[in-house]
Amino acid sequence: MLTQLPKKFSFTIKKLEKLSPPLAGQAIFWDAKTPGLGIRITKNGVKAYIAQNRLNGRTIRLTIGLVDSWSIEEAQSEARQLAVLIDRGIDPRVEKLKTKLIQNQTVLTIWNAYIKQKEGRWSHRYYLDHADMSRDGGEIISRGLRKNQSNIKERGFLRPLLNLSFDQLTREKVIAWIEKEKVSRPLKTRLALAMLKAFIRWTSNHSSYKHLIVDNTFCERLNQELPVPVARRDCLQKEQLEFWFGSVKKIKTQTISAYLQSLLLTGARREEWASLKWSNIDTIWHTAIIHDKVQETRVIPLTPYVEYLISSLPKINDFVFASERSKSGYLKEPRIALDQALHRAGLPFLTIHGLRRSFGTLAEWVECPAGISAQIMGHKPSAIAEKHYRQRPIDLLRKWHIRIEEFILQEASIDFPQKPNN
Structure with a gap:
């Protein structure tokens, strides 16, 4: 009872x-x-x-x-x-x-939701960097391989951490991952850690996922576990220009040859120049519109030799530097051809970004104002005067850009048939 x-x-x-x-x-x-x-x-x-x-x-x-x-x-x-x-x-x-x-889901599931939501706000390159960090791996690479490089694509750099559940993703696990990766790839480890920290902050502020994060600071102050990054200094000197151009012009693929030469002569970023479309080229006013990661787009002068290189390229699709084998439709892997050209010319190692660095350095030989070369290259304005009181017309940029090109071509002993400006 x-x-x-x-x-x-x-x-x-x-x-x-x-x-x-x-x-x-x-x-x-x-x-x-x-x-x-x-x-x-x-x-x-x-x-x-x-x-x-x-x-x-x-x-x-x-x-x-x-x-x-x-x-x-x-x-x-x-x-x-x-x-x-x-x-x-x-x-x-x-x-x-x-x-x-x-x-019951892994961190990877929420990571995929995160980058999908952010895709519209990020640049396409930044989105691909995040997707690359979490890829499955195992895909066959058919081209663009360096010597002794495996033709099997590795799994994403962050994938070991993303395969865990949130209760398994601890500060100790992240430190152990850093210790393993920082020896061979310290810069990539630093970038991946920054991405992971941003992801954890987003998750801890998301109404559907915030209860998964017990401590949203477990990635903080881990940069001290990484070596201090050393800035690259690879750059072409003016006395190397003749050898570099001579070797790059011998590249069998015309598109790659034109791309590398024009990349040096514009100081543009690798991806923004490779994805240039024919619709972004104005041969009447001799300008090019570039998709800029800082200001969305910027207009630069189309200098005579760069226009000459571009006009000689076949129109395969919408892109100037087109590639029929690339999924994107434009040139993706000029690095191998550049390495081979450097080897033929007996020149030291140079990255694709080193060509951009070379443009900024060579511009000083003609005493080009730093603000003008920076605007051509798409650098973010660093001073109040540059941000608010400098509105340079395209003709002023063209004056100095042509002077920079003429200096580089003179040092490289390059002559080409010029068309009179309209």
Whole structure:
């Protein structure tokens, strides 16, 4: 028989212990202190806390947990939290299912949702960098291989961490990953860590995922675990220009040869120049519109030799430096051809970005104002005067850009048939 207690009373340990199981079915008693909190006793003597409320005109009942596993205070607190959700029109059963589904997912699943949401705000290159960090790996590379390089694409640099669940992704795991990778690829490790930190901040502020992050600072102050980055200084000297141009002009693929030469002569970034479209070229006013990562687009002069190189290229598709084998439709891998040209000319190692650095350096030989070469290259203005008081017309940029090109071509002993300007 049940102990004679009213259906509603203030829960205490002694009172709950006095409750006996019913002869059949179940019996429910309610807490006088916490609305909606009850205790259910089955005929087998199992006692469990429950929460009952009304949502959209219907009664919903949830099991909180066994009396042996929950204290009265914990059950009362849980019942209040459930009541708040229901008062807001949220069904706790649905939220619990969502939470369970999310908790069973790896960090990679949320990472993919993160980069998909950010894709529209990021540059295409930055989005691809994030996708590259999390790729599966195993794909066959058919071209663009360096000597002794495997033709199997490696898995993403961050993939070992992204394959974990959020409760496994700890500061200790990140430090262990840093220790392993920083020896051979310190710069890439620094970039990947910055991406991971930004992702954790986004997750901790997202309404659907923030409960997954216990500590959103576990990636902070880990840069000290990495060596201080050393800036690259690879750059062509003026006495090397004749050898460099002579070798690059011998590259069999005309598109690559024109791309590398014009990249040096414009100081543009690798991707923004490679993705240049024919529709961005104006041969009447001799200008080119470049998709800039700082200001979205910028207009630069189309100097005579650069225009000569571009005009000699076949129109295969929408892109000036087109590639029929690239998925993007434009040139993707000029690095191997550049390495071979440097080897033929007996010149030291030079990166693709080193050509951009070379333009800025060579511009000083003609005493070009730093602000003008920076504007041509698409550098972000660094001084108040540059930001607010310098609105240089294209003709002023053209004057200095042509002077820079003439100097470089003179040092390289290059002569070409020029067309008179319209």
